[in-house]
Structures are given as C-alpha cells and as structure tokens.
Amino acid sequence: MSRLLEVNDLKVSFKTYGGEVKAVRGVDFHIDQGEVLAIVGESGCGKSVTAQSIMGLLPKKVSMIKGGSVTFNGEEILGLPKKKMQKLKGSEIGLISQDPMTSLNPTMRIGSQIAEAIKKHTNYSKSQVYARVIELLHLVGIPNPEKRYKQYPHELSGGMRQRVLIAMALSCEPKLLIADEPTTALDVTIQAQILDLLKDIQKRLDTSIILITHDLGVVAEVAQRVAVMYAGVVIESGEVEEIFEAPKHPYTWGLLHSVPKYEKGNHEKSRLVPIEGSPPDLFAPPVGCPFAARCEYAMEICVDQMPDVTKSSPTHSARCWLNDSQAPSVKDFVAAGGER
Amino acid sequence: MYIVKRILTMLLTIWVITTLTFIIMHSIPGDPFASDADVLPEEVLANMRAKFNLDEPLPVQYVLYLKDLAQFDLGPSIQSETRDVNTLIADGFPASAVLGLQSLVIALVFGLLLGIIAALNHNGILDYASMGFAILGISIPSFILAPLLINYFAVDWGMFPVASWGTWQHTILPSVALATAPLAIVARFMRSSMLEVMNQNYIKTADAKGLAITGIVIKHGIRNALIPVISFIGPLAAFLLTGTFVIEKIFAIPGIGKYFVDSIFNRDFPVILGTTIFFSTILIVTLFLVDISYRIVDPRIKLSSKGE
Ligand SMILES: Nc1ncnc2c1ncn2[C@@H]1O[C@H](COP(=O)(O)OP(=O)(O)O)[C@@H](O)[C@H]1O
Ligand code: SF4
Ligand SMILES: [Mg+2]
Numbered sequence: 001m002s003r004l005l006e007v008n009d010l011k012v013s014f015k016t017y018g019g020e021v022k023a024v025r026g027v028d029f030h031i032d033q034g035e036v037l038a039i040v041g042e043s044g045c046g047k048s049v050t051a052q053s054i055m056g057l058l059p060k061k062v063s064m065i066k067g068g069s070v071t072f073n074g075e076e077i078l079g080l081p082k083k084k085m086q087k088l089k090g091s092e093i094g095l096i097s098q099d100p101m102t103s104l105n106p107t108m109r110i111g112s113q114i115a116e117a118i119k120k121h122t123n124y125s126k127s128q129v130y131a132r133v134i135e136l137l138h139l140v141g142i143p144n145p146e147k148r149y150k151q152y153p154h155e156l157s158g159g160m161r162q163r164v165l166i167a168m169a170l171s172c173e174p175k176l177l178i179a180d181e182p183t184t185a186l187d188v189t190i191q192a193q194i195l196d197l198l199k200d201i202q203k204r205l206d207t208s209i210i211l212i213t214h215d216l217g218v219v220a221e222v223a224q225r226v227a228v229m230y231a232g233v234v235i236e237s238g239e240v241e242e243i244f245e246a247p248k249h250p251y252t253w254g255l256l257h258s259v260p261k262y263e264k265g266n267h268e269k270s271r272l273v274p275i276e277g278s279p280p281d282l283f284a285p286p287v288g289c290p291f292a293a294r295c296e297y298a299m300e301i302c303v304d305q306m307p308d309v310t311k312s313s314p315t316h317s318a319r320c321w322l323n324d325s326q327a328p329s330v331k332d333f334v335a336a337g338g339e340r
Numbered sequence: 341m342y343i344v345k346r347i348l349t350m351l352l353t354i355w356v357i358t359t360l361t362f363i364i365m366h367s368i369p370g371d372p373f374a375s376d377a378d379v380l381p382e383e384v385l386a387n388m389r390a391k392f393n394l395d396e397p398l399p400v401q402y403v404l405y406l407k408d409l410a411q412f413d414l415g416p417s418i419q420s421e422t423r424d425v426n427t428l429i430a431d432g433f434p435a436s437a438v439l440g441l442q443s444l445v446i447a448l449v450f451g452l453l454l455g456i457i458a459a460l461n462h463n464g465i466l467d468y469a470s471m472g473f474a475i476l477g478i479s480i481p482s483f484i485l486a487p488l489l490i491n492y493f494a495v496d497w498g499m500f501p502v503a504s505w506g507t508w509q510h511t512i513l514p515s516v517a518l519a520t521a522p523l524a525i526v527a528r529f530m531r532s533s534m535l536e537v538m539n540q541n542y543i544k545t546a547d548a549k550g551l552a553i554t555g556i557v558i559k560h561g562i563r564n565a566l567i568p569v570i571s572f573i574g575p576l577a578a579f580l581l582t583g584t585f586v587i588e589k590i591f592a593i594p595g596i597g598k599y600f601v602d603s604i605f606n607r608d609f610p611v612i613l614g615t616t617i618f619f620s621t622i623l624i625v626t627l628f629l630v631d632i633s634y635r636i637v638d639p640r641i642k643l644s645s646k647g648e
Contacts, residue, residue, distance in 0.1 A: 057547055057548060082553075086550040086551070087550065088550070089548055089549065089550035094548075095548040097541060097544065097545060097548075099541055102540060102542065103541040103542055103544070103545045105545075105546070105560050106639075106640060107567075107637065107639055107640075108559070108560070116551065116559075117549040117550070117551075120549060152640070154639070154640050168545070168549065
C-alpha cells in the first residue's frame with residue numbers, strides 16, 4: 001500500500017473578536033491507498049477544520065495555518081497556489097459535507113451541479129458529461145436518474161441529497177474521499193443506507209476514504225484505522241481492533257463506554273456512560289494534556305506537560321502519560337478499558 | 341390558473357382604489373369652479389356643473405364614472421378645455437416613463453454591481469468606499485442633489501443642458517438625480533444578500549468541486565443573492581414613479597407629474613382620478629411582473645401555488 005495523504009503537525013487558528021481560537025493544534029495522521037480511516041471526536045474538536053485545511057477550503061480572511069504539512073501523493077499541498085489547488089479539488093480529492101440539506105445550490109438543477117465538476121476537470125463533450133452524470137446517479141443508487149437530473153434540491157429528501165453530493169464528490173474518480181459526518185443530519189435508517197453505499201463504493205472503486213464521525217459505532221463497521229481527536233489534537237490512533245480491544249487513552253475508554261458496545265453476535269446494548277465535563281477552552285488551551293480536567297487518572301505531570309506520543313505497536317500510538325515507562329501501573333487501566 | 345387569478349385580483353384592486361379615491365376626493369372641501377364663482381353668472385356655473393355631471397348625486401356620478409372607465413375613457417378635464425384626461429396622460433407620460441425607466445435601469449445595474457463588488461471585498465477598501473457612497477446617496481434628497489448636478493455638470497462644465505426636455509442629453513442629469521438614492525439602497529441590499537449567500541454551504545460545495553472563484557460568484561452567488569433583491573424592485577418602481585414629480589419640476593420636464601399636482605390644487609376631479617388610477621395600474625402591473633420573475637428565478641416557488 002502506498003501512502004496517499006500524510007498530515008503532520010497541522011496547526012490552524014481562527015481570528016475572532018474574542019481572540020485567537022486554536023482549533024487545530026498539531027494533528028498527525030496518514031491514509032494509504034484504498035484504506036478507510038475514521039477520524040473520531042466530540043463536536044468542536046477540530047475534525048471539520050482539519051478536513052477543510054486539506055481541501056484548502058478554510059475561510060481565508062479569518063483562518064490562519066500556523067504550521068505543519070499536508071502531503072498528497074508525496075507532494076506538499078498546504079498553501080498550494082489557488083489554480084493548482086483547484087485542479088486537485090473535486091478531481092483528486094472529493095469532499096462530502098456534513099449537511100446535505102444546505103450543501104446544494106437551491107436554484108440549480110442537481111444534474112447541472114454534478115456536471116459542473118466533470119466539465120471543470122475533463123474535456124468531455126456535452127453528451128459524455130450527461131452520460132457520466134446519469135451513470136453517477138445510478139452508482140449512488142438514485143432511481144430514475146434521467147428524471148432526477150432535472151430536479152432541484154428541494155424536490156429531494158435528505159438522503160437523496162446526500163447521494164447527490166456523494167455522486168458529485170465521486171464524479172472525477174478521486175483517489176481520496178473525505179466524508180465529513182456524512183450521516184449526522186439523516187434519519188437512522190437512511191444513515192445505514194448511506195454508510196453501506198460508502199462501503200460499496202470503497203470496494204468497487206478502491207477509493208481511500210477519510211470518514212469523519214463522532215459515532216464509534218459507525219467506525220467499527222466501516223474503517224480499518226481510527227484517529228481519535230480531542231481539543232485539536234490526535235490523542236490516539238491505530239487499527240480498529242487495537243482501538244476497540246486495547247485502547248490506550250482514557251478519552252478513548254470514555255468514548256467506548258458512551259456507545260453501545262460493538263461485539264459480533266451481541267445484540268444487547270450495554271449501558272451508555274457519557275464522559276462528564278466539557279472540552280477545554282480553545283482560546284487558551286491547557287499547556288498539559290487537554291483531557292486532564294476530565295480525566296479520572298490525571299496526575300501532576302498531566303497538567304504541566306503535554307504527553308509525548310508513545311507507540312504500543314507499529315500502528316498504534318497514544319498521547320497519554322499513563323503509557324510512559326515511569327507511569328504507576330499500566331495493568332489497571334487496560335482492564336478499565338475493557339469493562340468498568 | 342394562477343395567472344387568471346392574479347389578473348382578477350388586479351382588476352379588483354384597481355376598482356377598490358378607484359372607489360376610495362372617489363370617496364376621499366369628494367370629501368375634501370373645495371370646488372373646481374371656486375375661482376370662477378366671482379366672475380361667472382350662476383346659470384353659467386350651473387351649466388358647467390351639469391356638463392361634468394357634478395349636479396348629479398354622488399352615487400350617480402360614481403356609476404357614470406365607472407361606466408366610462410370600463411371603456412378606458414377617463415373623462416374630460418375641467419381645467420383644460422381642449423384636452424381630456426386620456427390625452428393629458430398620453431402627452432405627459434412618455435417623458436415620465438423615459439425618466440422613470442432610465443433611472444430604474446441605472447439604479448439596478450449600478451446598484452447591483454456596487455453591492456457585489458462591496459461584498460466580494462468585504463471589509464476592504466472597495467467595500468468601505470462603496471458603502472460610504474451608498475450612505476451619502478441615501479441621505480441626500482433628490483431635490484438637493486438635482487440643483488447640485490445642474491450647477492456643476494450643466495452650468496459650470498457645460499456637459500449637459502441645464503433643463504428642459506428633447507434630446508437624450510436632456511435625460512441624463514434628471515435620471516441620475518432620481519436614480520442615486522435607489523441605487524444606494526439597492527447596493528446596500530445586494531451587498532448584505534451577497535455576503536449571506538457567499539457564506540452558505542453550497543458555496544463551499546462549489547469551491548470543493550475546484551471551480552474558479554468567478555464561476556462560483558456568478559453561477560452560485562449572484563443568482564441566489566438576487567432573489568431577495570427582486571422583491572424590492574416593486575417598491576423601487578413605486579418610488580421612481582412618484583419621485584419623478586419633484587425632478588420633473590426642477591428640470592422643467594413636460595411629464596405627467598405636473599398635471600397630477602396641479603389637478604389636486606384645482607380640484608380637477610377627473611384628472612385626479614384618472615392619474616391616480618393610471619399610476620396604480622402601472623404599479624400593480626409592475627408588482628405582478630416582479631412576482632412572475634421571482635418565480636422564474638427561484639424554482640422553489642411554483643407558478644401554480646398560491647401567493648406567498
Ligand atoms: N470560521 C470560524 N471562526 C472561528 N472559529 C471557528 C471557525 N470554524 C471553526 N471554528 C472553531 O474551531 C473549532 C473546531 O471546529 P470544527 O472543526 O468545526 O469541529 P468539529 O470537530 O465538530 O467538526 C470549534 O471550536 C469552532 O468553534
Ligand atoms: S495524560 Fe494524564 S490527564 Fe491526559 S489522559 Fe493521560 S492520564 Fe489523563
Ligand atoms: Mg464538523
């Protein structure tokens with residue numbers, strides 16, 4: 001597998017009237033060809049900002065990239081000139097956004113909206129573009145594509161609109177698809193359909209997908225690897241089995257406890273335990289571990305110093321002082337991750 | 341079906357306006373022949389009243405008027421012996437229409453442009469400059485702006501004729517004077533509409549497709565930003581139509597405004613009624629056209645659906 005995208009120490013801030021919001025404070029992750037990576041974390045932890053930085057979609061006037069790098073196919077794309085970025089966006093990297101209800105232009109036929117991307121990135125003839133749009137509508141499971149082509153967004157349900165957005169993102173067969181909470185705004189039954197569609201597409205087209213979600217249940221179903229984000233930092237990342245079976249960070253334990261337990265053959269839902277407290281203020285993020293204020297294992301060093309990344313396997317790493325060789329006892333909290 | 345309904349409503353509205361104007365007109369004190377009362381003998385006055393049906397009871401006058409109106413006959417003028425109301429309107433309206441339409445076009449074209457430029461330069465120099473201009477434009481009344489324009493462009497620099505009407509050059513200064521305030525209002529309106537639209541998620545979607553910024557602004561931005569602005573064109577047209585009175589006076593333009601104002605002072609009943617009905621009709625038709633174009637631009641509104 002070859003490395004498709006690599007994000008290193010990405011730092012993004014926003015200028016606001018209240019001061020500088022440090023939304024992303026050093027994010028690292030990577031995704032390989034044909035892989036599905038899930039980025040998980042509470043709302044406000046910087047998932048969308050990370051995605052938008054990769055796509056160069058941040059509002060220019062108020063956002064600042066404070067550092068880091070994003071390489072795509074080995075080439076640095078952070079701060080790429082506008083024209084070069086436009087070539088990449090929509091053709092090499094596709095984005096499916098969080099809100100299907102507001103992400104389509106209300107005064108433009110959906111077919112034309114999909115066609116736009118194809119026209120931009122190919123030199124297809126008119127009839128080729130049309131044929132491609134119909135093919136895409138088919139691919140994403142929209143019945144009656146010829147009829148739907150001419151419809152406006154308000155004539156489609158939320159699930160159908162999300163399918164249109166997926167078709168749009170796939171239109172030029174991108175190598176990477178970034179799906180930012182693609183199911184959050186949809187009904188539960190529709191959510192499952194959209195996830196199935198994404199899985200199916202991934203298999204058929206061998207597209208790499210970054211699936212952003214706050215739902216660990218979704219992760220287990222779709223992804224091979226997971227990056228858990230908290231307050232603008234990736235606090236743990238690893239293969240799905242590693243994260244679910246041997247989590248190394250108290251925040252991940254909390255997340256695992258706050259979703260119905262994922263176990264094959266076990267249909268009984270376990271008790272939900274929400275994590276108490278709220279994430280830190282991003283105007284003045286703590287110097288130490290961002291989770292310290294909510295962590296029941298917090299030690300003195302946690303407040304003073306940001307934990308280093310420790311690796312428990314070549315693929316599994318976490319930022320928590322408990323994993324340090326000098327930390328008290330590791331056995332206790334491994335057990336805690338399993339059952340409380 | 342929708343169109344038929346709308347046209348019936350429009351006719352009904354015109355009837356209501358006619359009736360109200362008729363009632364109000366006859367309830368203000370005054371007599372069209374007040375100035376003649378001292379010089380003319382009583383029999384002559386009585387004859388004249390009879391000629392204009394003024395000796396009949398009001399309900400009869402009302403019915404007679406509606407009968408004529410149904411045949412598009414607005415009746416004779418009391419003041420002018422040679423021209424009836426239809427002729428007065430036919431004589432005066434072309435100048436007023438040119439003035440009003442030209443101003444409407446200036447206000448819309450430049451107002452929209454200014455608004456778009458300001459929005460795309462949000463908080464930049466161009467934004468502040470155009471909004472500063474807009475505030476000036478809104479706060480200076482046309483009856484002050486007009487003499488200023490005449491003073492500089494006509495008297496000092498001799499670029500345009502001072503007043504009167506005839507060639508296209510004559511129309512420039514009055515149109516600009518009339519258009520400035522609405523232009524400024526349109527610019528501010530378009531700016532805020534455009535700012536809102538450019539913040540929408542579908543603009544991000546377009547950006548994520550890799551479209552160039554000009555394409556995004558034109559195809560996704562402007563069209564959507566226009567929708568709220570279109571609803572503003574109706575009142576704008578009303579403003580320009582009534583606004584012409586003052587401008588026509590200052591520039592000595594032989595428009596319809598003069599007849600309308602004079603008719604009120606002279607209690608020239610048929611002219612008051614006639615011009616009021618004429619203006620209301622234009623307004624109602626304008627609003628209708630605006631409504632139709634609204635529905636064309638915004639696919640979410642269907643022609644078959646009921647009103648708002
Ligand atoms: N345009 C902006 N201006 C100021 N702050 C922003 C802006 N966009 C995002 N943020 C802040 O960045 C943080 C991360 O946001 P986001 O990435 O959207 O979170 P999520 O993980 O839910 O997608 C939030 O605290 C949010 O308030
Ligand atoms: S570093 Fe300390 S505070 Fe942070 S998660 Fe680990 S134990 Fe908790
Ligand atoms: Mg988000």
